[in-house]
Amino acid sequence: MKTYFVTGGAGFIGSNFIKYIIDKHQDIKIVCLDKLTYAGNLANIEEELNNYPDRLTFIKGDINNQELVEYIFDTWEINYIVNFAAESHVDRSIEDAEVFLKTNVLGVQNLLNIAKDKWDLGEREYRNDVRFLQVSTDEVYGSLGKRGYFTEESNIQPNSPYSASKASADMLVRAYNETHNLPTIITRCSNNYGPYQFPEKLIPLMINNILNGKELPVYGDGLNVRDWLYVKDHCRAIDMVLEKGKAGGVYNIGGHNEETNIKIVKTLIKELDNLLKENEAYKEMAATKDDYINESLITFVKDRLGHDKRYAIDPSKIKKEVGWEPTIMFEDGIVDTIKWYLDNQDWLKLITSGDYKNYYEEMYLDR
Numbered sequence: 008m009k010t011y012f013v014t015g016g017a018g019f020i021g022s023n024f025i026k027y028i029i030d031k032h033q034d035i036k037i038v039c040l041d042k043l044t045y046a047g048n049l050a051n052i053e054e055e056l057n058n059y060p061d062r063l064t065f066i067k068g069d070i071n072n073q074e075l076v077e078y079i080f081d082t083w084e085i086n087y088i089v090n091f092a093a094e095s096h097v098d099r100s101i102e103d104a105e106v107f108l109k110t111n112v113l114g115v116q117n118l119l120n121i122a123k124d125k126w127d128l129g130e131r132e133y134r135n136d137v138r139f140l141q142v143s144t145d146e147v148y149g150s151l152g153k154r155g156y157f158t159e160e161s162n163i164q165p166n167s168p169y170s171a172s173k174a175s176a177d178m179l180v181r182a183y184n185e186t187h188n189l190p191t192i193i194t195r196c197s198n199n200y201g202p203y204q205f206p207e208k209l210i211p212l213m214i215n216n217i218l219n220g221k222e223l224p225v226y227g228d229g230l231n232v233r234d235w236l237y238v239k240d241h242c243r244a245i246d247m248v249l250e251k252g253k254a255g256g257v258y259n260i261g262g263h264n265e266e267t268n269i270k271i272v273k274t275l276i277k278e279l280d281n282l283l284k285e286n287e288a289y290k291e292m293a294a295t296k297d298d299y300i301n302e303s304l305i306t307f308v309k310d311r312l313g314h315d316k317r318y319a320i321d322p323s324k325i326k327k328e329v330g331w332e333p334t335i336m337f338e339d340g341i342v343d344t345i346k347w348y349l350d351n352q353d354w355l356k357l358i359t360s361g362d363y364k365n366y367y368e369e370m371y372l373d374r
């Protein structure tokens with residue numbers, strides 16, 4: 008029986024990962040450590056906490072807390088650390104980078120150091136039963152021109168404080184692997200979309216604004232390109248890399264799905280309108296929104312500082328070494344995502360009102 012130490016598991020990708028592995032591997036235990044920052048929401052894993060009290064433990068805390076992380080290692084026999092915990096929003100890092108360095112760099116250093124001390128690492132061969140997986144991003148490679156793809160050998164050239172902090176963590180992970188023989192893996196994924204994404208990121212922000220008839224702020228000319236991957240495909244990739252990836256390895260994860268921001272926003276308007284008009288389940292909701300779901304909501308606003316022009320992943324290494332390929336087409340994934348937000352208006356409203364903090368923390372931590 009393996010034990011996974013999942014950090015940041017109340018956030019977007021971390022919560023999707025917990026859902027994925029708790030279902031896929033019936034014999035594992037999971038310890039989730041999450042600070043519950045503005046981006047952490049216990050509602051994201053409420054069902055799993057209720058359904059699997061013996062297999063999933065939630066601990067509210069900071070990855071920088073040495074005593075707490077040591078306690079986790081002393082209490083459970085940790086096999087896998089999967090570090091999702093991070094400050095993840097580029098715009099926030101432009102406003103104030105400090106917390107990005109604290110969590111994304113120093114927090115990772117704390118986890119690495121404790122893993123190195125607590126796991127009995129040999130000097131030559133890697134231990135097969137333990138792995139430290141750092142969930143990184145393609146943004147560490149910087150920006151591409153019109154052509155080309157990021158491979159694992161591309162230069163690390165981060166442009167935003169967020170990507171610089173993630174790149175710094177990658178360097179530390181590499182150093183702990185080289186210096187201390189820590190069996191690490193770094194995954195660098197492209198932009199994710201799907202259920203439970205905090206509505207500050209492009210796709211959920213636009214869905215929420217369309218539903219509320221608010222302006223859709225497109226940065227610059229809207230022609231920046233991102234390479235979109237459905238979150239479940241990312242979670243499957245991490246699961247497979249933990250089992251089949253080489254210690255010390257770096258794996259890019261992406262699904263060859265490049266699109267401009269403006270096209271994404273127009274697709275969201277079209278698909279949302281279709282769903283509301285054609286799906287019986289949303290008839291009532293549709294009646295109140297008919298008049299304003301159209302492209303007139305799009306507003307071009309001042310560009311993001313240092314806005315990376317294009318990201319695109321070459322995923323051939325993970326395909327060859329691990330056998331992973333994406334399974335969910337964007338056309339299907341985006342409709343499922345919109346449906347999820349339509350079906351989970353309460354989740355969205357609790358966040359936009361701010362009530363999600365008090366409501367869920369009290370509900371869970373008072374038990």
Ligand code: NAD
Nearest residue numbers: 015017018019020042043044046047069070092093095199
């Ligand atoms: P998110 O912002 O939705 O979630 C981050 C989680 O980490 C939250 O639950 C938050 O409470 C927690 N957290 C923050 N600081 C913490 C700390 N000091 N200690 C403990 N917990 C803390 O982020 P996400 O989109 O789910 O991203 C998860 C990871 O994946 C990040 O490391 C991010 O860099 C990486 N990533 C994200 C994307 C994407 O498109 N969202 C793409 C590639 C890589």
Ligand code: TYD
Nearest residue numbers: 097198207208209210224225226231233268
């Ligand atoms: P985002 O979801 O913040 O992810 P990242 O910056 O990590 O790629 O943004 C995705 C793209 O959408 C990025 O090019 C910036 C753009 N964007 C907008 O045009 N308007 C918005 O309101 C937001 C949040 C993003």
